[in-house]
Amino acid sequence: MYAHRVETTVNETGTIRLGALPFVPGDKVEIIIFKREAADII
Numbered sequence: 001m002y003a004h005r006v007e008t009t010v011n012e013t014g015t016i017r018l019g020a021l022p023f024v025p026g027d028k029v030e031i032i033i034f035k036r037e038a039a040d041i042i
Contacts, residue, residue: 004021004022004023006018006021007036016033
C-alpha cells in the first residue's frame with residue numbers, strides 16, 4: 001500500500017479539498033481523516 005500524507009483545513013462550508021495528489025485517474029484510494037489537536041502541531 002502506498003501512503004500519501006496531506007494536511008489541510010476544513011473550510012467554512014465544512015468541506016475539504018485535496019489537490020495535486022500523486023495518483024492517476026482510476027486509482028482506487030482509501031481516505032482516513034484524523035483531527036489534529038493543538039498539541040500535535042509542531
